[in-house]
Amino acid sequence: MVENYETQFVTFIESEMEQDLAHDLNHVFRVVKMAKLLSKIEGAMLEVVLPAAYLHDCFSFPKNHPNKAESSRIAADKALEFLNEIGYPKEYHDAIKHAIIAHSFSANIPPDTLEAKVVQDADRLDALGAIGIARCIQVSTNL
Template sequence: MNDYIEKAYKFLLEQDLDHTHDLGHILRVTKYAEFIALNEKADIEVVIISALLHDIARPDELKGIIEDHAVEGAIRAKNFLMSIKYPKYEEVYYCIENHRFKKQIIPETLEGKILQDADRLDALGYIGIARVFMHNSGGNIEERINHFYEKILKLKDLMHTNTAKDVALGKSKIIEDYILGLKDELEVYYGKER
């Protein structure tokens, strides 16, 4: 681990994180981002630091203190990186500012695209299923199933890099199979017409 990455990781550990965007989520996103960056020949250092810091402001958004965790997180990350004299702080700022799904932005840099892809990959597969049911928005089973259709299952078609597209296909299939099984079980109890 290089010095800047290590300092970013230590800074991350000092942050307050929320339960669906916790340290586990951030480390998984970082691993996906590193894997994609290696395959796509991107700036791995920028990608890793961006991934480590991408959700540092999320808890404040959930508390209603700030409006957009991506914008505020980018500012906090930039200030921290400038304080440790990291030369590529603008590149990291750009990645974090534009990573958010809700904004529907396609980043202009490869590193920004990779952070989006990595973040979206963690919403897929078995862990993605668990995160949907852990999310603060709650809701009954039907509402959670709708969330899979309204957002999660669309993610595989929104990946930017070929590496992420390949990974997303398998992880989406896991969710598709799960939803079919869940619907089958619900029909046993409630019938086809609910």
């Protein structure tokens, strides 16, 4: 079911995301790929994980912005507005919102569900290794 919406998720993030090298479409695709793998291993609901993984960075203040900690809340609200527009099943909305809000390191909100943990872990794993180092360099050049 959720796979039928993936093209719409991609179209939305292509039009809404502020592009920077640390938070670009490739970052989103890596997070989604890892979230799918973690969901399979852990038994998380893809109906929650996939929209949250695709939409988790649909809004983000710059790293040095005084309201950076609010980015994930704004992204979650924006994501739910979009999910309503495309008719995504409402029974998943609260869980998707929580997963998007809790993914953020800056927000410091613990993930309360397996699905939120999967999205948070997938996002944080993208900050490791060579890609993570390159993303850190990109962010620091913009500070």
